[in-house]
Amino acid sequence: MQTQGSSARALPHSDHGTPLRATVIWVVLIAATIVTWSVGESGATGPAIVGLLFSIAFGKGALIILDYMALRRAPLMWPMLALGWMTLVCALIGIAYWKGLAA
Amino acid sequence: MNTCAQTLVSPPALPAVASDSPARRLPGDLAIWFFILAELLAFGAFFIAYAFARANNVELFNEQQLALDRNAGALNTILLLTSSYFVVRAVQAAEAGQGRRAATWIAGGFACGAGFIVVKLFEYTAKFAAGVSLSSSTFHMFYLVLTFFHFMHVILGLVILAALWNGARKGRYSPGNMNGIETGAAYWHMVDLVWLILFPLVYVMR
Known part of the structure; x- marks a missing residue:
């Protein structure tokens, strides 16, 4: 259950970053996609x-x-689980690729 | 949690939580995060199955991958990333107290997601015309199952974005009521996240 204190909502603090940060990240993501392509x-x-x-x-x-998912400020378990998933999947893809080279 | 001492010491005009040390908070509904984890595990299993099936059929996978439309795959990556960006801007607008403005950003996100569907349908049409089917090869089976599984998630995501758009138009989201828009946004970003692995894995890696 999420509880959000009404006092916290009025703060200038943001859980979702700033528009500028989101835009810079979008540019980086698009540039990285062009590299992959x-x-x-x-x-x-x-x-x-x-x-x-x-x-x-x-x-x-x-x-x-x-x-974008705003897990940077979430309880640590959540970003660790998501990043752990990415790490595991990428590592196993790498191992499978290696296995294909040896075959 | 408020004690008498805190009440006496803290002036009521000041926020109770220092703005530079906010409490860690999971955005949106807790249930959606368990759902997202389950989805990530399912996609992860598919990706790993693809990678090991490829390891046993490298020549077949490399040859048939060449026939895939990499431009369509890259365009769809850009559409999903842009859509995710628009949805982030929608959440930020709601967080800034501009709930109705969030509707415009969500509409942009929906349009990009719909663009993904259109590009994918063109891609599938071309593949089916070329005789690609679930039974035409191991590679085609994986290509169709993986991309169609993702395609269905994009459609569900678009339904969620449509609901968010409707809610935002009615001014439902505000700094005090972020749960709905954060929940929907988290799902949509998950759809984007899995595509970021699917694209290099199926369309590029050789």
């Missing part, structure tokens, strides 16, 4: 490229989780 267009392959792709994906995901 360019890698695809170039046809580049290999462990370093896949490492780059999923590092970018992890960075974008972290921005969504911490800023």
Whole structure:
């Protein structure tokens, strides 16, 4: 159950950041997407490229989780769970890619 | 929690909580976060299954991936990110006491989400015309199941955004009533989040 004290609501403090911060993050997310798309267009392959792709994906995901989902100021369990999910999925994709190289 | 001492010491005109040390708070309804966790686990299982299926069929996956429309995938990434950005601006507007203005931002978010659906339908139409089906190959099975599972989440997200838009138009969201808009926004960002892995995994990694 969420309880929100009425006194806290009147504060200038924001749980959702500022419009400027949200806009800067959007620019970073779009730029990162263009990098990922360019890698695809170039046809580049290999462990370093896949490492780059999923590092970018992890960075974008972290921005969504911490800023857009506003988990940066949530009880620590929640950002840790979401970032832990990202880490686990990206790591297992990396392991599977490695396995495919060895096959 | 208020003690007599606090009441006496704290002037009523000042906020009870210092603005530089706000309490940690989970935005929106607690239930949506358990739902989001369950969704992340389901998508995660699909992604990992795809990655290991690919490891056993690298040549097939690499060859058939070349036929995917990467431009459509990238465009859809941009549409979802922009939609998420508009929804953040809607939440910020509501938080700033501009509840009705939030409706305009949500409408922008909805339009981008609807754009995703249109692009995806063009992509599916082209694929079906080329003979792609669930049974045409392991790669196509994964491509269709993964993207369609996500597609259904976008549709549910659009229904939620439509409800938020309606609520915002009626001035339902305000600094004192953020629960509904925060709950809907959290779901919509989850739909974006999983696509951020799906796109490089299915469309780019080779």
